[in-house]
Amino acid sequence: MWPFRKKKSDQELQSNPFYREGNLLVVYLKCDKCGEYFRSHLRIGYDFINDYDNAAAPYKIDKIYVGSKCPNKIHLLASFGASYKVRTVSLEGGKFITKEEYEQMVQEKKEAEK
Numbered sequence: 275m276w277p278f279r280k281k282k283s284d285q286e287l288q289s290n291p292f293y294r295e296g297n298l299l300v301v302y303l304k305c306d307k308c309g310e311y312f313r314s315h316l317r318i319g320y321d322f323i324n325d326y327d328n329a330a331a332p333y334k335i336d337k338i339y340v341g342s343k344c345p346n347k348i349h350l351l352a353s354f355g356a357s358y359k360v361r362t363v364s365l366e367g368g369k370f371i372t373k374e375e376y377e378q379m380v381q382e383k384k385e386a387e388k
């Protein structure tokens with residue numbers, strides 16, 4: 275059986291790492307230094323910065339993530355079009371991972387705790 279939703283390829287992940295889930299955009303990150311995983315829920319209408327002067331990309335994300343395992347800062351910058359379609363995205367200090375990779379890590383952690 276094919277999975278219900280196709281896994282993002284590396285190329286897709288770099289150009290659009292966001293997963294739309296209803297009123298959320300979800301992004302999965304991994305720290306460059308220690309390999310800690312992050313999942314971030316970006317709520318439409320709350321977590322986005324409005325940039326009304328920029329009609330082509332009126333929404334922005336500018337967020338810093340700091341994990342519990344090391345002092346490395348992960349900086350996510352992204353801009354979005356009117357329907358929250360990704361225009362630009364950049365990440366410093368970490369890399370984007372797929373939802374599947376994140377969920378596998380969660381699963382493995384659960385198994386290890388049993």
Ligand SMILES: [Zn+2]
Pocket residue numbers: 305306307308309310341343344345346
């Ligand atoms: Zn780290």
